[in-house]
Amino acid sequence: MTTRNDDPTTGSLSTLSTLSEKECRELLGTTTVGHIAFVDRDGQQLIPANFAVLDGVIYLRTAPGSILSQLASGHPDVAFGINHHDVFRTGWNVTVRGTAVGVEDRATINVVLGHKRLRPWAGGVRPLIIRVTPSSMAGRRVSGNTA
């Protein structure tokens, strides 16, 4: 669905498109860094994370003892997001909502660790793998706002 959104108060002109789930999944394959939101006992967390998607499931790689590592014991309500925007005021974002839990199956861990997308940007030894299983996915694209 694409709609024009012109703002008479600012003169801005833009096109806003809602992305299909297929488009969201395709965009999840184009980047390796996202951010995950969840509440722990310290409150609202929002943390960047290196990730890969395998068979429709999002895998994050982290280090034991990190804030992210808390998710290994399971969390019923997380949101994972990716986004892109450029100086031409064009951009897109995808947000996945779902549950998170640590991966204990050794075969899955090996497949995930072998995935080149999960080479962590932040470096370091990060052997802990968190699985985010999507319950919903939404995204949108904004373009043409050059007024």
Next chain:
Amino acid sequence: MTTRNDDPTTGSLSTLSTLSEKECRELLGTTTVGHIAFVDRDGQQLIPANFAVLDGVIYLRTAPGSILSQLASGHPDVAFGINHHDVFRTGWNVTVRGTAVGVEDRATINVVLGHKRLRPWAGGVRPLIIRVTPSSMAGRRVSGNTA
């Protein structure tokens, strides 16, 4: 603080720097799109938002009836994030934690609406202004991971 983070399991090499609050504030001035995380009665939300910083306070502009507009009635625990990363595996992120509430003071609304950074990417008429007052700020920069 800068640390080397080399991962013997992947061969990745990188430098991870913790950003000072001053650096975080400077980076908040370099972009106009972030994302805000908060919990509402539907659970964890993670929503992109156009923003500007004035006098150390983050102002988001949204439309009445949007998910973001719920914050107008006040929220004690939100996290607002910005990030940048490129194909050279270099990037940074800043996360601000704090409280959110709608702005009712007309003079402040006019200043915020007049700020060129708050010209919304998604267009449309968005007269509702949400103030995020930071209680803490953290960020990091990752660079040189080209192995």
